[in-house]
Amino acid sequence: MTTLPPELRAEILVRVKRTPSPDALQVRRRRVLSLAAGAAVAVAATLALGVSLGGRPAAFVALTVVGWGLVAWAASAVAGSRGRAMLGPPRARLVLVALASAPVLFAWLMACTTRWPGVRAAEGTLHAHLTCFFFTALLSLAPFAALASTRRAADPVHPRATGAAIGAAAGAWGSVLIDLHCPLSQPLHVALAHVLPSLLYAGLGALVGARLFGVRAPRER
């Protein structure tokens, strides 16, 4: 083991002392506020868009929303986890969340439509697909910002995978919210407009992951 000079210790302690850093309680408060703000913005946006059954059975909507909500919740829990060693979940688990969230969302909705096959009848137009896609992506923005804030600059091992998982989770929340508004449950429309944004957000999260979630050399203050 090397012996470090006491001057190095003193220098590091001085640098640390002059650099403010929030303690656990402050971080917890900020995190709760951030998540609450993200949820509030997303819900407000959904209410502005309008919540509507649109002719779908209430039980069907409840089942899809609850099921998708569980997927989004599980994805968020994995993506936002720090793990036992503060290094997050294993990369494979994060990649699984990033890639599997969209297919699971789609599979759940299709499973629900077997009970109410009539909901698949209404076909969407290209305009409907694009509009829904746009609004799903928009509704995913606030959850992405909220989840991202909990892992910002905190992943020294696999920031891209973390970004992908956070993106997928945010996209899943967007799917939950658009399901409260859009009456179309045709498979093509669901795949393109409600579920695809989750995959795209996963890709976006992977792209920006290194910059947003990676550990970088601290700047001198």
Next chain:
Amino acid sequence: MERYARGEEAAFGEVYDAIAPRLHAFLLRQTRDDARAKDVLQQTFLKIHLARGSFQPGAAVLPWAYAIARRLFLDSLRRGRREVAAEPDERAPGPDVPPDVAVYAAELGERVRGVLEGLPENQRVAFQLVKEEELSIAEAAAVVGATEAAVKLRAHRAYQALRAALGDLAPAPAVAKEGA
């Protein structure tokens, strides 16, 4: 670390004393440039300080600190700071070490270093973390973001490479026992 995370400022010194020598030794093995190692060490502790509020009670500090140190070191390389041509370890052997043993140890150390530097980075780091830093397989896997099976395999391959490269070494000179 938990106390420091809760706001007990004096606890940071204890964290430093507990892990700094190990981190420094690890960084020195990566770069062999003492100034660079100390620079990255400072950055590592600053990052630990900045992230203290996020520290999970009960979490292991060492793998986290190693992972931060390794990431900052890799980033410093990527930013194009040139590796200073490292001087061989010039530490003088202890006064009780016979000269032939000291020479043998120095030559062995140099050959081991040469073999390790020729290995793929993932094998070298796995070997260093498990064998030299004495982290568990699970901790080393967490540091590098790989599975335990992958880390075990990499460390084993590095060990095999060392065995193959050092197989021609003559046995170490016998050291006279005290009182003999």
